Amino acid sequence: MSSGFPIPVSVLTGFLGAGKTTLLNRLLRDPALADTAVIINEFGEVAIDHLLVEQASDGIIQLSDGCLCCTVHGELVDTLADLVDRLQTGRIARLARIVIETTGLADPAPVLQSIMGHPALVQAFRLDGVVTLVDAVNGSATLDAHVEAVKQVAVADRIVLTKADLATDPLDIEALRTRLRQINPGAELLDAGDSRTDVAALFDCGLYNPATKSADVRRWLGEEAAHDHHHHGDHGDHDRDHRHDSRVRSHALVHDGPVPFSAIEMFLDLLRSAHGERLLRMKGIIELLEDPARPLVVHGVQKILHPPARLPSWPDGQRGTRLVLITLDMPEDYVRRLFAAFTNRPSIDTPDRAALENNPLAIAGR
Ligand SMILES: Nc1nc2c(ncn2[C@@H]2O[C@H](COP(=O)(O)OP(=O)(O)OP(=O)(O)O)[C@@H](O)[C@H]2O)c(=O)[nH]1
Numbered sequence: 305m306s307s308g309f310p311i312p313v314s315v316l317t318g319f320l321g322a323g324k325t326t327l328l329n330r331l332l333r334d335p336a337l338a339d340t341a342v343i344i345n346e347f348g349e350v351a352i353d354h355l356l357v358e359q360a361s362d363g364i365i366q367l368s369d370g371c372l373c374c375t376v377h378g379e380l381v382d383t384l385a386d387l388v389d390r391l392q393t394g395r396i397a398r399l400a401r402i403v404i405e406t407t408g409l410a411d412p413a414p415v416l417q418s419i420m421g422h423p424a425l426v427q428a429f430r431l432d433g434v435v436t437l438v439d440a441v442n443g444s445a446t447l448d449a450h451v452e453a454v455k456q457v458a459v460a461d462r463i464v465l466t467k468a469d470l471a472t473d474p475l476d477i478e479a480l481r482t483r484l485r486q487i488n489p490g491a492e493l494l495d496a497g498d499s500r501t502d503v504a505a506l507f508d509c510g511l512y513n514p515a516t517k518s519a520d521v522r523r524w525l526g527e528e529a530a531h532d533h534h535h536h537g538d539h540g541d542h543d544r545d546h547r548h549d550s551r552v553r554s555h556a557l558v559h560d561g562p563v564p565f566s567a568i569e570m571f572l573d574l575l576r577s578a579h580g581e582r583l584l585r586m587k588g589i590i591e592l593l594e595d596p597a598r599p600l601v602v603h604g605v606q607k608i609l610h611p612p613a614r615l616p617s618w619p620d621g622q623r624g625t626r627l628v629l630i631t632l633d634m635p636e637d638y639v640r641r642l643f644a645a646f647t648n649r650p651s652i653d654t655p656d657r658a659a660l661e662n663n664p665l666a667i668a669g670r
Contacts, residue, residue, distance in 0.1 A: 310430040313402045313419050314507050318437030319446045319453040320408030320585040320630060321605030323466035327437060327496060328405060336503040339400040341365060343383060345407045380418050381425065388428045401507065408585065409552065411452050412459045417528035420512065433509025436460035440471040442606045443480050457487045458521050461509040466496040470608065490516050555639045557627040559647045562593040571646040580607065582634045588627030596623065
């Protein structure tokens with residue numbers, strides 16, 4: 305293997321909406337991350353994430369998988385192998401680092417095992433560290449409800465607490481910190497709002513060392529290695545590898561043409577008031593009737609609805625509204641019909657938006 309190898313790989317993980325892309329955008333502004341390739345995993349039929357990473361798009365590689373939970377094994381391995389090939393044939397001059405942003409529902413063990421355990425990749429890459437983000441507002445509830453979130457914390461070298469600015473009770477934050485230290489006593493615990501939480505503090509962790517992690521982590525990684533042993537070269541066994549909770553699903557909503565702000569607002573309000581606790585994540589890019597040239601970006605994370613932001617222009621030139629919702633136990637049909645009602649594309653037997661607004665007896669979704 306030629307010089308420049310092994311390339312350090314950092315894994316950025318954290319539950320849905322914890323703030324991975326936000327932190328990544330901040331870090332990518334640092335010249336220390338020049339020559340960094342970013343691999344992001346998208347799920348669902350519409351891709352949004354790559355539009356929201358503010359870097360020259362040639363540095364971003366998007367893995368598109370239909371699955372919520374996996375930074376899917378085979379595709380990640382193929383992408384990394386392709387990068388090696390491009391470097392060796394001179395199509396890329398140099399890569400100083402790779403950052404992999406996992407999906408929020410990812411079990412991190414297979415991702416780490418892809419890098420540490422794959423016979424071909426182990427020569428080219430070294431797993432440098434795992435950075436796990438935990439949202440200070442939703443963190444405790446998320447750890448209670450989702451085992452993936454506990455695993456993400458347990459495997460971390462650095463844990464970054466986000467959204468402390470939104471947390472109302474400092475005692476809650478302290479309780480969360482204590483819990484994070486219990487799950488992973490060895491990781492450094494940092495605050496996203498602290499300017500010292502920079503590239504130097506998060507990356508260059510040294511070679512990832514499972515021996516410094518809990519017995520659980522060593523067991524999970526061991527199970528992955530055993531699982532891998534049977535699956536090298538076999539990318540098609542997704543059903544068997546598919547581990548996410550079938551109660552969790554993603555809904556992709558697309559609308560061509562501009563939508564009035566009031567319609568989007570009402571759609572989100574109704575969804576949140578009727579089914580807020582079932583809405584794990586909502587994100588979208590919206591073409592507004594009032595200002596179609598500047599896309600509106602909306603984010604909801606469990607009980608938080610973040611203030612919408614505006615982009616100066618359409619990142620990929622393609623206008624329209626793309627929303628992704630990740631829900632727990634929510635019928636697909638309900639979401640689609642409600643969205644159709646507010647974008648004036650009623651399906652059969654569904655009251656249209658005007659009827660919903662004007663008729664107090666109309667109950668959406670019924
Ligand atoms: N107030 C506040 N908002 C934050 C912070 N970090 C992230 N956000 C907001 O949280 C929302 C979700 O952030 P993202 O960076 O998209 O989260 P993510 O982890 O990449 O989301 P997924 O990829 O969907 O799992 C956005 O509206 C961000 O602006 C923070 O520290 N404070």
